[in-house]
Amino acid sequence: MVKRGKTIFKSKIKWILALILLTGCIYGSYTLSRYTEADQVEAKQAQVILDAGHGGSDPGKIGLNNLLEKDINLAITKKVKKCLEKEKITAELTRKEDKGLVTTGDGSKKTEDMQARVKMINETKPVLTVSIHQNSYEDPEIHGAQVFYYSHSREGEAVAKILQESLQEIDPENHRQAKANETYYLLRRTKVPTVIVECGFLTNPEEAEKLSGEEYQEQVAEAVAKGIAKCLEYLNEYGN
Known part of the structure; x- marks a missing residue:
């Protein structure tokens, strides 16, 4: 027992x-x-999509000394990502090399490429999307970075103004203001706050030379990253 x-x-x-x-x-x-x-x-709240405009067979604007917009866009975008990572802000790129998002197709490649970018953004659902571009104009005297937002987006307008202010810190002579737009496909079709940053004019001799160099690209990238950090603070506090 x-x-x-x-x-x-x-x-x-x-x-x-x-x-x-x-x-x-x-x-x-x-x-x-x-x-x-x-x-x-937390990662989703900090997530940003960085869109380097153009790429592959689409060079974008061709500036002085045959500067290609697509190359400068990608260089600055990659630098912005590195700056954001230092601040522990996660960022995803729509493209990481000299390729568009559509590699097959006929004359509609540009449209398909834009649709692919929009699809990626809408499926990822970042807090903010920033598309990097370069500008051009027939008058070589025109210069200065400018941020565009969708006319009917209150949040887009707010973050565009924040980024515009940040970019003006590296170029006090730039008196451009954030500008509303109703026609840009990327702005109209994305379901999250999206802005287009035109970093400068490739048709202005002085600005084109600066934009082609590493030092100024770093300055622009740091200014954009600084602006993005402030935009995220705003959106996390006041966004929908």
Whole structure:
């Protein structure tokens, strides 16, 4: 009887220990899932899409000394991403090399490329999208960075003004203001606050030379990244 009692006691102890272990696993799994979900939400709140305009067979604007807009766009965009990463802000690029988002097709490549960019943005659902471009004009005297937003987007207008102010810090002579637009496909079709940053004019000799150099590209990238950080603060506080 004593031996049998010991066996029953040991069996009960094993069941109790197993129950404690199972409870711990369930609680640990629940806690881990909560932290993981919190991390995912936090990452989503900080997420930015950086869109380097043009690419591949689409050079964009061709400036002085045959400067190609697509190359400058990508160079600055990559620098913006690095600046954001230093601030622990996650950013995703629509393109990472000299390619458009559509590599097959006929004369509608440009339209398909824009549709692919919009689709990526709308599916990713970032807090903010910033598309990097360069400008041009027939008058070589015209210069200065300018930010465009969709006319009917209150949030777009707010972040465009924040970015415009940030860019003016590196060029005090630039008196351009953030400007509303109703025709740009990217602005009309995206479901998140989206702005287009025209970093400067490739048709202005002085500005074109600066934009082609690493030093000024870094300055522009830092200004854009600084503006994005402020935009995220605004959107997290006042956005929908």
